[in-house]
Amino acid sequence: MKHRVAIFGCGRMGQIYAQAYSTYPDTEIVGISDVNADRLKAVGQRFGVSALFPDIDSLLRETSPDVVAVVCPTKYMKNAVLAAAEFGVKGVSTDKPIAGALADADAMVAACEERGIVYAGGNLQRAMHEVQAAASRVHAGEFGDLEGACVHRFGGEISGGGCQHIAVLRLFTDAEVEEVVAWGTPEEALNGETDEDLIIHGHFQMTSGLSCQVFGTETPRRGVDVWTEDSLISWDWAPPTIYRGFDESGNRLQIDPEYAPYEWNEFSYLTGSIRSFLAAVSGEGEPWITGHDLRQSLEVAIACKQSALLSSAPVKLPLEDRSVSMFPRPYRWLGGDASGKPQSVDDAAGH
Template identity: 25%
Template sequence: RPPAPRPSPRQITRPSTPTTPPGRGGWGSSYAAAFFDRPEVELVAGADRDPQRRAMFGERYGIGALYADALEMLDEERLDIVAIATNTKGRSALTVAAVAAGVRGVLVDKPMVFSLAEADAMVGACAEAGVPLVGGATSVSHPSFARAKALVEEGAIGEVRSLEARVPVFAQHQDWSYFLTGDPVWVCGTGDQPRRERGSTEFMGQGMIACSDGTVVHIRAGAPEVRISGSRGEMLFEHNQWRLYQDVEAPAAGRAEMPWPAPQFLSGMRTVYCLDDLIACMEGRLDEPKNSGRRVAVALEVELGLKLSSARGGERVELPLADRSLALTYDWFR
């Protein structure tokens, strides 16, 4: 059977022209489209080993600086921001190379890496150079997550007592890591499943994460994507919506659901939000991207620790892990 026709330049990405500001709707279809639609960003170069894709990219965005070798592009062009959407195995090394070439901000697609060693290399290089690193376009990039964290810090639910996160824990799609105020120091896991037929080794059991500041995160079947429980209320993110509950005194004592202060979560535009975080960091308006490479690396180490614990009958596993070659495999990446 003859192969299916290759896409045309206009089909390679959907147009991405947000009609509303971040946090209020719309879609961003790719990192390139997010760059292209940002008035203060000029999309100047691209690299792809496939000559037809490379040509289509150039035609789609009107770019002449096209390269078959990403390292050559980094050497030849003076780039401020780089988006790395290669296969997973190349992302760590290309991030390190981009930082060495003087790039000031890096976005990588998810999954960010396979191994702890890869995460160490890219997160370490970015931290040493002061380069913000976004570890993939996920839900946590949405501005509503920043609003949730601000509410916690303002005392909207009182003193935080615990966090919950769903099963599977998904290091590369984590929401809970954004809300940690201390470092994970040990984990216990149980019920992990053998390697799936399609190749995934992501943790599929339940467990607990203990942090340096006393915070405990429960990885529990049936939990929302993230729940933050406090002494005077709780908030949760479930079914793509934030909900807030607070203790009330009148007319009847108890806990009542309160209106969620804008913005509420809306699907889409994740790449737009990632780029917004990156630029905010580069301009000094934000300390760290919401879905930073550091937070993804933390979640990866936790997930690998949970797997080790489950394999050892649920014993406590101390963090950081000594074996940095430990890695996950995924069945959903390209």
């Protein structure tokens, strides 16, 4: 039996979801929704979907989907997730970032948790099958005990894009961030309303006891490293590189990670995200990226800004005050139409 999928939000990212969901043999797109009627029609024609809806309520009511992919701008995600949860779907996914206010992220995660609804976290590199494979090997002890970790380039948009780093760090270390000490620049970004251009340097203390340095700018790398006595596992926005042992001069030796092939890899890590999501909806395992993961990423980003604003005072997590927030740049929060980067109908139609 095919999973009945509804897509809410049919912009640039929604169209990638539509492409993926219309490719897999076990999924069927039963309806799509967008507030932009022209784009909605073009995307419907492109993917052969005739059930088009202007809002989440009519999408749910008329199509009774099993799963809903919420790919609208972040501002509107909460309403869609709560509506889908109340309707009683089996699974819902959102893309990143999950929300601006931490309390909203809490409400979205709780609404799904309370009802046993699977909540997946969208197109994040944590769901890349090679990232998952490397993490499983670290967890199985293949490289020995972790001795350290660091995050590179935690800056630019620490909630919008930086949630990638936090999601991979938590996966590799199998731990949560429990304390943050941070320095933030430039001053205007630190005092701004959004995460735009804010660069964070600092230190994360993990619940496992591991210590993690945070470099805000580009070092030779941009992602997350973890290391053991003789190995380094390095995610740098690509399948992780693995080093094991040293040569005669003491340089690390890169090894062939021998990642297994993965079906539908043309959709990159969105496939790992969606396939693990659908497996979870069918009762097998957990999504490789969850709504909880997205919430944790937002929380760490907020804690970093708080610490930086408090002259680098340590900030403990989970944050007690859940009314705090961090908003992403207008494109992510409101979408391209409302922020001066609309996608043309021609483009949406795939021409």
